[in-house]
Amino acid sequence: MRVLVALLALFAAAGTAWAGSPLVSELQTFATHYHENPQKLDELKAGLEKAAQADPDVEMLLALSWACFLYGDLRATTVDDKLAAYDRGRQAAKQAIALAPKSGRAQFWYGANTGRWGQTKGVMRALFLLPIVKEAMETALALDPGYAPTYSLAGSIYYEVPGFVGGDLDRSEAMFRKGLEIDPHYTTMRVGLARTLLKKGRTSDARRELEAVLAETSPSNPRTGPSRMRRRPRRSSPASRSVPDRPADSSKREWAAGQGAARHQEAFLTPGRPRVAIGGIIRTLVRHAPPRASRPWPPWRRSGTTRSAC
DSSP states (O other): OOOSTTTGGGGGGTTOOOOSOHHHHHHHHHHHSGGGOTTHHHHHHHHHHHHHHHSOOHHHHHHHHHHHHHHHHHTOOSHHHHHHHHHHHHHHHHHHHHHOTTOHHHHHHHHHHHHHHHHHHOHHHHHHHHHHHHHHHHHHHHHOTTOHHHHHHHHHHHHHSOGGGTOOHHHHHHHHHHHHHHOTTOHHHHHHHHHHHHHTTOHHHHHHHHHHHHHOSSOSOGGGSHHHHSOOOOOSOGGGOOOOOOOTTSOHHHHHHHHHHHHHHGGGGSTTOHHHHHHHHHHHHHHTOOOOOOOOOOGGGSTTOOOOOO
16 A cells, blocks of 8 residues: 555644644644755654653644654655654554544544554555554544545545555545645645546546646645746756766666656646557656566477477
């Protein structure tokens, strides 16, 4: 299950209204401007951990759960670090649920961290935990139907998971649209809706949603607003354009496949060209696919050898 939880780190920009601790206020600001100083999260997470241990109230525990989720997505560099962050986040949310069983946001962060932990563990573990994540999501919706991020989580789940375990594009679209009714400026949710519409074959509707994202003047989260999504204008001189350096940890074949596929992605939303774009991506990936492991010829197929009669 590859839920759009990479976007969940941005959910708090839509409707979180905690107050009190300066650390919580700092975390709120950081969540919408994390690209300016990612290292700040290390300090915030450590401070919230100490504060939650000294005075484990609901507000502090939810902030810690949120910070752990952000840390796992943005700062952790190894699988073990990610798992530790998500696990601490779900444990903090679980403590908050024990203190405030009627808190929809506690249920939300428990479901988000649990789902992310399972996803990092692997597909089978993610599917095994899916009922727990869905239960937390449904409980959060029942307890706090006005909290827009929960609809984004729900829409992402219904979009990503296979149909035989509960995936449903119609429900995904409905969840995204309900969330946008609550917060029309929630650009990440609108992108999720566009992905769902594309998957349903409604290219023109998806394009309309993405154009609305680009036209948004006051996004709930400045980090994902139109200024961060518009492409930079092309340089006029071909000589001044450069191909990105190949990462040191990427093979030449993989890098070439990624570069080639990226050149076709723009055509996805161009009227009349989706099939061309898809075909171009498929051809690029096939052309640069790693060779299959060669299998040794049977003894009777090797040169100078004849198959013996049984």
